[in-house]
Amino acid sequence: MNAYDILKERGFIAQATDEEKIKDLLNNEKVIFYIGFDPTADSLHVGHFLQLIVMSHLQKAGHKPIALLGGGTAMVGDPTGKTDMRRIMTREEIEHNASCFKKQMSKFIDFTNDRAIMVDNYEWLSKLEYIPFLRDIGMHFSVNRMLTAECFKSRMEKGLSFIEFNYMLMQSYDFLLLKRKYGCILQLGGDDQWSNIISGVDLIRRKDMEESYGMTFNLLTTNEGKKMGKTEKGAVWLDEEKTSAFDFYQYWRNIDDAEVIKCLKLLTFVSMDEITELSKLKDEQINRAKEVLAYEVTKIVHGQQKASDAQDASKALFENIGQAQNMPSKEISVEILTQGFDILDALLAAGFIQSKSEGRRLIQEKCVLINNNLVEDFKLTIENYMFPEGEMLLRKGKKKYFKFILK
RNA sequence: GGAGAGGUUCCCGAGUGGCCAAAGGGGGCAGACUGUAAAUCUGUUAUCUACGAUUUCGAUGGUUCGAAUCCAUCUCUCUCCA
Incomplete structure (x- = not known):
C-alpha cells in the first residue's frame, strides 16, 4: 500500500x-x-x-x-x-x-x-x-x-x-x-x-x-481536546527511568474507551484489518482492544520482552491469572530495615508519594496495603516477617503496585 | 522615558490588617459504582521528628501585638503614550 x-x-x-x-x-x-x-x-x-x-x-x-x-x-x-x-x-x-x-x-x-x-x-x-x-x-x-x-x-x-x-x-x-x-x-x-x-x-x-x-x-488529544500522554507526574515518558514499562503499559491499558481505536491506528503498526475487527467490540469487550494497544505500544517503545512482562504482571494483578512477577520493583537490604524503615519510607521509595504528608493522608484514606493487608498505622515499621517469600507487595489503591525484594 | 494595571498555593482565579495554609473552579490522588472505561457522587489536595511546629501569596527591608493584605525599594508582565 x-x-x-x-x-x-x-x-x-x-x-x-x-x-x-x-x-x-x-x-x-x-x-x-x-x-x-x-x-x-x-x-x-x-x-x-x-x-x-x-x-x-x-x-x-x-x-x-x-x-x-x-x-x-x-x-x-x-x-x-x-x-x-x-x-x-x-x-x-x-x-x-x-x-x-x-x-x-x-x-x-x-x-x-x-x-x-x-x-x-x-x-x-x-x-x-x-x-x-x-x-x-x-x-x-x-x-x-x-x-x-x-x-x-x-x-x-x-x-x-x-x-x-x-x-x-x-x-x-x-x-x-x-x-x-x-x-x-x-x-x-x-x-x-x-x-x-x-x-x-x-x-x-x-x-x-x-x-x-x-x-x-493530528495531535494526540482526547475527544474533549485535552492533550494525551499527561499524568500527575507530568508526561508519559519513553525513558524507562522516568516512566517504567509497567506504568507505560498501564497508561494505555487504562485509556478511555473512545480513544482506543484512534490510538491503535496512530501509535501501533497493527494492520487496519485487525483494527477494524477490534473496533467492532462493545462494552467490556473493549478491554481486549486496550490490551492489544497497551501491548503493541509498549513493544515498540520497550521491546517485546518488557511488553509481555508488563502484560503478565497486569493480568496477574488485575485478573488474578498466575503470579504477579514483573511489576516495578526494588531491592532492599536487611541493613536498611534494621536501621528503621517505615511505611512512609516505603511509599516514598516506591515513588507512590511525593511527601510523607501525602503518605499519611493516603493511609488515613485506607488505600495503602502491604501484602494485601490494609495499613492503618503510619508509623508501621517494615520488618523481615513482611517478606514471606523474600518479597513484599506494596499497593496504593487498586491500581498501583510495587514489589520490594529483600536482599 | 511617561501614565496606568498587575505578579496569590500544580493551573485559573477570589481575598485589601486578625475568623487565612488562604473561597471557587480545573487538574491530581483516593473511595463508591463499573469493565483496570466513561459519566456521576464522596473524601482529599504546603511541609515536618504531627493533638504541635515550620515555611508559603514576585524579591528585599519596614510599620504593627499581628501582614497575602499597609509603607519603601527592587524586579518581572500587560495596556496606552513617545
Whole structure:
C-alpha cells in the first residue's frame, strides 16, 4: 500500500499544503522529508512518539527521514501552544537533552546505511550573523502576516517577547537549509506546527523559487481536546527511568474507551484489518482492544520482552491469572530495615508519594496495603516477617503496585 | 522615558490588617459504582521528628501585638503614550 494512503487511512493527516501533489510524491517517488524535535526535556514523550511512528511508516515505504534535533531552536523557544514564555534553557541542558533524544530515536528509526539522517540545527543557527540574516531571511517575513498566525494569537494577550517571535524564522530557515543541503522538500509535524511549516514553504519559494511541501498530523488529544500522554507526574515518558514499562503499559491499558481505536491506528503498526475487527467490540469487550494497544505500544517503545512482562504482571494483578512477577520493583537490604524503615519510607521509595504528608493522608484514606493487608498505622515499621517469600507487595489503591525484594 | 494595571498555593482565579495554609473552579490522588472505561457522587489536595511546629501569596527591608493584605525599594508582565 502507498505511503500517503497509509497515513490517510490511519487518520494521521490534519492539514497539507497541496494534498494532491503530496499524495503523488509519497505514493510514487522517494521523498526526503524532515520533522523537528526541540530537546526541551531529557526524554521524548508520547507526542514525539507519534511523529516517530509517522517517520517509521514513511521510512518503511522507502522515503528518507531527516530527524532534526532543535538544539538551536531550543535556545530560542517555540511560543506555540504556550501561555507563558518558556524558561530560557542553558546550552548544557539542551546538549544533554539532545543526547538523550538521539539515543531514544534510534530505537524507532533506522539510521544505518544512510537510510535516515539526524542533524542538529545548532550547527548552523548558532553561527548566524544578525545583519546578514535579517537582510537575507528577515526581509521575506511580513510582520503583519506573522501576527495573524494562529500560533501567536494566543500570545497577543499574555505577551510575546522578540526572541520567541523569531522562532518562526529559525524554523523556516531550517527548512530552507535542509532543502539546499539534502534536497528535503517536505516538512511534517504536529498540527500546532502548521504556521511554522507554511512559513518555511513560503521562504523556500521566495528564496529559491522552488516548490516545497508541508503536512501536519493530528495531535494526540482526547475527544474533549485535552492533550494525551499527561499524568500527575507530568508526561508519559519513553525513558524507562522516568516512566517504567509497567506504568507505560498501564497508561494505555487504562485509556478511555473512545480513544482506543484512534490510538491503535496512530501509535501501533497493527494492520487496519485487525483494527477494524477490534473496533467492532462493545462494552467490556473493549478491554481486549486496550490490551492489544497497551501491548503493541509498549513493544515498540520497550521491546517485546518488557511488553509481555508488563502484560503478565497486569493480568496477574488485575485478573488474578498466575503470579504477579514483573511489576516495578526494588531491592532492599536487611541493613536498611534494621536501621528503621517505615511505611512512609516505603511509599516514598516506591515513588507512590511525593511527601510523607501525602503518605499519611493516603493511609488515613485506607488505600495503602502491604501484602494485601490494609495499613492503618503510619508509623508501621517494615520488618523481615513482611517478606514471606523474600518479597513484599506494596499497593496504593487498586491500581498501583510495587514489589520490594529483600536482599 | 511617561501614565496606568498587575505578579496569590500544580493551573485559573477570589481575598485589601486578625475568623487565612488562604473561597471557587480545573487538574491530581483516593473511595463508591463499573469493565483496570466513561459519566456521576464522596473524601482529599504546603511541609515536618504531627493533638504541635515550620515555611508559603514576585524579591528585599519596614510599620504593627499581628501582614497575602499597609509603607519603601527592587524586579518581572500587560495596556496606552513617545
